[in-house]
Amino acid sequence: MIESAVTGRGLHERFLRGLELSPGRTAVRVDAESLTYEAMHELALRRAGALLAMAPQPPRAVAVLADKSPFAYVGILAAMYAGVTVVPLNPRFPAERTRRMLVAAGVSAVLADAAGRASLAETGLDLPVLDESAPAPALDAPAAVRPSDVAYILFTSGSTGRPKGVPITHAANDHYFTLLDKRYDFGPEDVFCQNVDLNFDCAMFEMFCAWGNGAAVHAIPPAAHRDLPAFFAERRMTVWFSTPSGISFIKRMGGLTPGSMPTLRWSFFAGEALLCEDAAAWQVAAPRSRIENLYGPTEGTVTITGHRWSPETSPALAVNGVVPIGRVHEGHEHILLDEGTESQTEGELCISGPQMTSGYLDPEDDHGRFLERDGRRWYRTGDRVRRLADGELVYLGRLDAQVQIHGFRIELAEIDHVVRQYPGVQNAAAVTRPAAHGGLELVVYYTGDRVPPAALRQALATHLPDAMLPKAFLHVAEFPLNSNRKVDRARLAREAAALSDGAS
Known part of the structure; x- marks a missing residue:
């Protein structure tokens, strides 16, 4: 039973909205295992209760150190239900890297499966671990959160030899997903792929776009990539998300034949430059799908721009065969800096607005990445872009290494x-x-x-x-x-x- 109202302030409240829309429908499926919205909600309340009952005091940040499974997805939701920051981590990462991330994020409890427990043991850290059997009274309702509270922490590569922690608030996510709700027509009948690792920011798009609309999230097993069209047909997959490299792989496996993916309604690509020839090949294979090229650093809450592919008009806008990245999201300002001077046509993309993180976990990492200008704080993406006549942006490449x-x-x-x-x-x-x-x-x-x-x-x-x-x-x-x-x-x-x- 849902006791709290949907206020739009907490990222977890998107799941509550999905629960209202689709209580008996599938919320998540991994291989043959699946959970309905009602079942996942109840499990998350129980695990959230276990987190808050921990002695001597409830944790501030909880790591989910697990392979993709219903346990991992419930763990992410449970941490948010408990009102604490969730830190998704990959149990297959080197132990020293995992140790640094756990320490940097201030993690004081871990939700772990067998792989996660083994990974944690290798770090040498003595942290309490909650597994699937952790007993505790369930919460009556998710804990209240403030817009300024950190919903999750993700880590990016750092030039100092250690990963950089990026805290993203509930408010940043609220702005982001509100815009996505306006832009896309997702609904309870949709079936979303969950393709990327859970410690990758695009996983938040896959999960919370689906859950905010009562749709199903299906984890893509590695074996499915050998014949994705057959997998799509079996699952009636309607929403795909991957890096552009995924197109080349599917093409090599013979999956991009004309009309081979007829169930797809939306196809999203992010994380790398999307080539026009790859977008065109995907469109032929998924003729009913709308294709979007998304762009955004982790520091900007998953994605900050988007371009909708058109076989008729997009190639003419491309630079070096790369699909444009589109316009910066509503509510944000952006400037292009060319060697420190603002340019109207080309330069480093700097963004300011509600989706931007206020800074890294370690303030020393902020140096060179944030800029105070015109009374605003700007995030320097390090990406060189060109502004087209219609206001869309085209990615040209990295300024740094x-x-x-x-x-x-x-x-x-x-x-x-x-x-x-x-x-x-x-x-x-x-x-x-x-x-x-x-x-x-x-x-x-x-x-x-x-x-x-x-x-x-x-x-x-x-x-x-x-x-x-x-x-x-x-x-x-x-x-x-x-x-x-x-x-x-x-x-x-x-x-x-x-x-x-x-x-x-």
């Missing part, structure tokens, strides 16, 4: 930092090159002693997730320098691209 690999945001300097820790290595420079099957892959050049590539990879795997592990390690006597006497990464990237994938 931050890249996207399969939607995972990576600071190349973080990889450099970790490689340099290996005995005998003097310096390191990570670059990207085109992967054989689309997208980008990482290559590291290093100086000092020559080290077997397998040894370097094994050492890095203890500190970095799989998405950040380089494809190749290339030893050089010294780095080439550009005219500014800096490491010429552009030249290294060109050389890496000219080498075979097996080079080491």
